[in-house]
Amino acid sequence: MQTNLSTEAKTLARADEAESILRSCVHCGFCNATCPTYQLLGNELDGPRGRIYLIKQVLEGEPVSETTQLHLDRCLSCRNCETTCPSGVKYHTLLDIGRAEVERRVARPAKERLLRDGLRQLIPRASLFATALKAGRALKPLMPEALRQKIPGPQVKAKARPAVRHARRMLLVEGCVQPSLSPNTNAAAARVLDRLGISVTAVAQAGCCGATDYHLGAHETGLNRARRNIDAWWPAITAGAEAIVVPASGCGAYIEEYGDMLKHDQVYAQRARHVSSLARDLVEVLSAEPLETLTRQVGHGPSRIAFHCPCTLQHAQKLGGAVEAVLRRLGFDLTAVADAHLCCGSAGTYSITQPELARRLRDNKLAALEVGGPDAIVTANIGCQTHLNSAGRKQVQHWIELVEEGLDQSA
The missing domain is CATH 1.10.1060.10 (Alpha-helical ferredoxin)
Structure with missing residues (x-):
């Protein structure tokens, strides 16, 4: 052109x-x-x-x-x-x-500015988000239907995480909203990895990956969050951490671009490239491990599964089909999903800033996921999970929780 x-x-x-x-x-x-x-x-x-x-x-x-x-x-x-x-x-x-x-x-109308600024202030702050979510659940009966759909009910409490005990160590990205919206996801990831001989730890000084700010136009704020995370993770990386495990594909897609986005930063460019090279979606880690050592309880839990592959997993990280392959290796039966390449409408904050289009995409996606009559629907990103669940239909969970639930605890 x-x-x-x-x-x-x-x-x-x-x-x-x-x-x-x-x-x-x-x-x-x-x-x-x-x-x-x-x-x-x-x-x-x-x-x-x-x-x-x-x-x-x-x-x-x-x-x-x-x-x-x-x-x-x-x-x-x-x-x-x-x-x-x-x-x-x-x-x-x-x-x-x-x-x-x-x-x-172009100056935005005041209502749009307030919404976008509010999202930037709320979502990256895990403790503030948790408080707001708790208040929203308490006031949910008084809210209009459109707003009630955005507030999920209480989730299954997180199981205990195993102690750090293995020679193999990886960092775990906790995420901003996942600990509140789906508290057992990261615990399930830690427990499955522990069964594979890998201990994961979270770094308290790390925080939001920066994607929310960056994609809402606050580029420098988003990059500063990346710099803070690099500083927070660096001591563990130099101490030998194998990888940075990311259970939420939306965060993973952004962290993998730290090196590119900070390539002109004389202070952070080299470390940013190294951090990006260590970032691994959870499915990448499991795919490389001996999954045959994970024994499933016979007849326990759903076996016929529909998987929604988030756009950040298949189009950004180029990992389409990876979760399905892991689930098949573990003995699950995957249903066919039409138009699996199309977005569910979550797209970070899109479901809030463009609610009508997001709703139409969500309903189309759920229809495609449900057509095969699955026992359960799973995904790999908290944003997609929450957005799909807002329809009030078959409950959607992270695929690692399904895997952890089905493991033979005596093995």
């Missing part, structure tokens, strides 16, 4: 990167065929190719309006288009650059 960046755009820190991405697009339109919002709305500007043109116009100095912002806001950042693209266009990187520039040039 021919480009002619404006004088102002050329001064942006990532101008050369944006221009290179724009020029790699060949206008083929294959991306629209797998774009969830284009499938729903049928508008060229609500597909990747149209959004690329919009960002091109922004960077070439054309007028920018609230309409431009709306079409960029409607993107789920699912990266399905990147999986489809024959030219290797780094669409998500261009989108981040374009959104930041539009955010700078």
